[in-house]
Amino acid sequence: MNAPLPTADTLRAALAGLLDGLPPKQAAQAVDRLISNYRGATPTDAPVLRDRSDVAAYAAYRMPATFEAVRAALAGLAAAAPGWEPGSHLDVGGGTGAAVWAADATWEARPGASRTTTVLDWAEPALALGRELAASGAPALRATDWRRARIGAALALPESDLVTVSYVLKELTEQDRAALVTEAARAGQAVVIVEPGTPDGYLRIIEARDRLIEAGFRIAAPCPHNDACPIEPGTDWCHFAARVSRSSLHRQVKGGSLPYEDEKFSYVAAVRFDARPAQARVTRKPQIRKGQVLLELCTVDDGLRKETVTKRHGSLYRAARDTAWGDSWPPPEE
Template sequence: MPLTLTRALEAVLDGEDAEALRRATARLIEVYRSGAPPSAQVLRDPVSAAAYAAYRMPATHAAVSRVLRYAAEVVPGLAPRSLVDVGGGTGAAAWAVAEAFPGLGSVEVLDGSADALALGARIARNGPSVLAGARWTRRDLAANAPLPQADLATVSYVLGELPDDLGGRVVDAAMAAAGVVVVVEPGTPRGFAAVHAAREQLLAAGWHLVAPCPHEDACPLAAAGDWCHVGVRLDRTALHRRLKGASLGHEDEKVSYVVARREPAALPEGRVLRHPVTRKGMVRLEVCRADGNAAAEVVSKRQGPRYRAARHAGWGDRWPIGGTDPAD
């Protein structure tokens, strides 16, 4: 059975002081829900790092995994050999990349928290060989030092915690370091604002979008005061439920993201923006379209293959406007 992040977390966190983890988790939740950039290092000690790993790694991993799946659908030949994970903390994004791309040969995780990096390295020793051999490097992003060169740079759950000017410098550094950049933030208005700023910065630098956008025009949701995000459902572990005081066996992580690269990609004709609404004989989709507009589309049973395609469509999926039935 392949090693998984869940098993790795269990192997490393088993035996930790449960009450200390609960207190640290409550503090982290309060910090992240405040919506303001932290004024000090959040993962400031081993207990905070352990709480973060138990509470946030599964959700971050699930979100980045879904984003990478969307990117690979648009660029089927996407196969990075090297990764730099910027602000990677305990390495959740690195786990997602290693699982998505079996040919990955090298990983470097950068973060300002020595405790997060040390814990991430311990967790990674229970994972794939590329993670077990990863480099875990302490780096102050405000220092403006160049990032290590890599095929892929991930910047996940980082920009929203930085001042706007520093966030822009981090995106510039990622573009200088890699041929593909993945930016992931919480699917909130603030998180989307950080993603949208990165999108505009990437486009202004001459980069090309891969996902989620089916076009490179102005974002119609931002123009309307809305925000683009997608929901990712993940199973909660027993430890996760205990730390959050939760009863449900799953949770829905809302995520905003952008993936871009130096070369143009064959973008889809549309992207589903919300959960499709299914009624007898019809499906209503909210779609961002290749022409730069976002609008509702109602697909009826009389439309045959197009209707079957709509019934298979999910929030965040490409919308095959040509009517291809994904079941065929």
């Protein structure tokens, strides 16, 4: 029997035939309209994703990038809580289910283990396509419960080990954002929130982070502490990047020629149980110079600081050369 494909490859294969039968011009027009909505004021009286062609264009345009960003955020949580894995997962505003695929890639089900998964979203066409895509995935994906729900202040969430909220807060009013994060904190044992890696996205993450701490959560990632963010407001923003492989279809829809793109994102992962955050986090792409590596770090004791690792540091220098933006530092001992 052939071994199953990794989750990322399975998702790419499922997306490869997604736009079959949809004229390229129609797909491009749908993508342009979606970009305009997400960059401007998102309407609250109707779902942005109106029908299957909208959803297909959205999935081809955004799902690979969302998957990689959420997978990176969940990896941060998993590294801070080794041995823990969610028995239940609630994805709020999950659309076509990128975060569900990311959770499966992070915690592949062990033989005999199971995970119950629920996706809530307002757009029924997105939920329908999510079911369709999940049918080609692992058992945990195929068993997902896809529910239509309006994401807002009145939403009551079922309790779950893991609650994910990815690329949703921007679509909500300030009041609804606060209510959703508060409700996620009530419902979840671990909460992971992902937003675009922009100054505004970072501010929404900081607001959510503060609210989670007020609710009694501990920050697991990316921050190495529960203290206030050491970045001076208005001077910079904390964000990371995930490398996204593009299929030929993805390049066609997005109008790009490169085989990859870098998805910039900000996130917070917080828990109600014990976790071991990184001692420090690499907050910018390491600068590799002749005989040295320059690291920008957020640390437990010193806030933001720069560290230079040279050849005389031996194995630490070799580790620094392999360290990426967003990694913990120093590297974990093997």
